[in-house]
Amino acid sequence: MAVIKEAGAFSFSWSDAVGLSCWRNRIGLRGIDVRSSFLKPAKAKKVFSIASLTTSRAAISGENILQMEATVGKNIVWHKSSVEKFDREELLKQKGCVIWVTGLSGSGKSTLACALSRGLHSRGKLTYILDGDNVRHGLNSDLSFKAEDRAENIRRIGEVAKLFADAGIICIASLISPYRKDRDACRALMPEGDFIEVFLDVPLELCEARDPKGLYKLARSGKIKGFTGISAPYEPPVNCEIVLQQKVGDCVSPCVMAETVISYLEEKGYLQA
Numbered sequence: 683m684a685v686i687k688e689a690g691a692f693s694f695s696w697s698d699a700v701g702l703s704c705w706r707n708r709i710g711l712r713g714i715d716v717r718s719s720f721l722k723p724a725k726a727k728k729v730f731s732i733a734s735l736t737t738s739r740a741a742i743s744g745e746n747i748l749q750m751e752a753t754v755g756k757n758i759v760w761h762k763s764s765v766e767k768f769d770r771e772e773l774l775k776q777k778g779c780v781i782w783v784t785g786l787s788g789s790g791k792s793t794l795a796c797a798l799s800r801g802l803h804s805r806g807k808l809t810y811i812l813d814g815d816n817v818r819h820g821l822n823s824d825l826s827f828k829a830e831d832r833a834e835n836i837r838r839i840g841e842v843a844k845l846f847a848d849a850g851i852i853c854i855a856s857l858i859s860p861y862r863k864d865r866d867a868c869r870a871l872m873p874e875g876d877f878i879e880v881f882l883d884v885p886l887e888l889c890e891a892r893d894p895k896g897l898y899k900l901a902r903s904g905k906i907k908g909f910t911g912i913s914a915p916y917e918p919p920v921n922c923e924i925v926l927q928q929k930v931g932d933c934v935s936p937c938v939m940a941e942t943v944i945s946y947l948e949e950k951g952y953l954q955a
């Protein structure tokens with residue numbers, strides 16, 4: 683029978699044929715709908731909402747539980763390591779998370795990602811940048827810019843970013859990610875709070891004036907089809923953690939913007955174990 687039982691203040695064990703042998707201490711369940719019905723259909727859905735355990739840092743997200751459901755029927759079993767995220771975070775003196783930088787082409791995503799990485803590095807924090815352009819040179823080189831391929835690009839980067847965060851690293855993903863639902867799907871992969879969406883709110887007019895790669899010009903002349911902001915949509919976030927605004931004639935420097943993000947991380951406790 684699927685059981686999540688409390689065996690001490692921060693300790694749970696989940697014994698079951700799924701082979702999720704032992705979610706021992708330090709696992710936080712933050713308002714999560716933990717389903718046991720896939721294990722014993724007759725059993726009622728268990729809902730655990732243990733908001734008080736927010737001091738505990740590794741969390742099972744609802745999405746993870748659903749993924750487990752999906753893999754159970756395929757003889758794929760989660761193998762648990764004796765070294766967990768928590769242990770890696772202690773070693774690194776930081777908390778793993780994903781900083782997701784979204785915005786139009788030319789809005790300054792890569793520039794911000796570099797400034798942020800540099801700022802955190804100089805504070806002794808381990809970061810890694812997943813830049814859309816760069817990842818499309820390798821892992822995602824098979825993908826185009828049509829909506830389905832962008833969705834797949836974002837999904838893969840979301841999954842990789844999640845692994846980096848699990849490694850205890852502050853992962854900075856900078857990609858246009860124009861569709862809200864694709865970004866939200868990446869957010870859903872992460873424990874609550876660990877997905878920090880940063881919107882570079884820069885008018886198209888300014889991005890187009892910058893046009894460092896000449897792509898807007900090509901898009902305007904019809905040489906690039908489906909270019910974000912010109913002939914393909916960009917859906918701005920509605921409820922993101924940080925908005926960094928720039929206007930024509932009023933640009934904030936990348937270092938100042940990076941400091942805003944670093945202050946957020948500091949305030950939320952991500953820069954300590």
Ligand SMILES: Nc1ncnc2c1ncn2[C@@H]1O[C@H](COP(=O)(O)OS(=O)(=O)O)[C@@H](OP(=O)(O)O)[C@H]1O
Nearest residue numbers: 787788814815827832835857858859860908909910
């Ligand atoms: N059609 C079209 N639309 C938008 N962007 C295009 C397109 N074709 C090529 N490029 C270049 O690809 C970079 C965007 O890649 P991303 O992986 O970030 O895009 S997405 O998240 O999948 O939408 C983007 O890089 P940035 O300018 O750094 O954003 C462009 O240089």
Ligand SMILES: Nc1ncnc2c1ncn2[C@@H]1O[C@H](COP(=O)(O)OP(=O)(O)O)[C@@H](O)[C@H]1O
Nearest residue numbers: 787788789790791792793892894933934935936
């Ligand atoms: N905060 C800023 N102020 C002024 N110019 C900027 C700023 N951030 C980026 N830029 C410039 O804008 C252009 C596009 O920046 P980039 O980081 O490549 O954008 P993206 O990755 O979103 O396409 C570059 O020429 C860069 O130097």
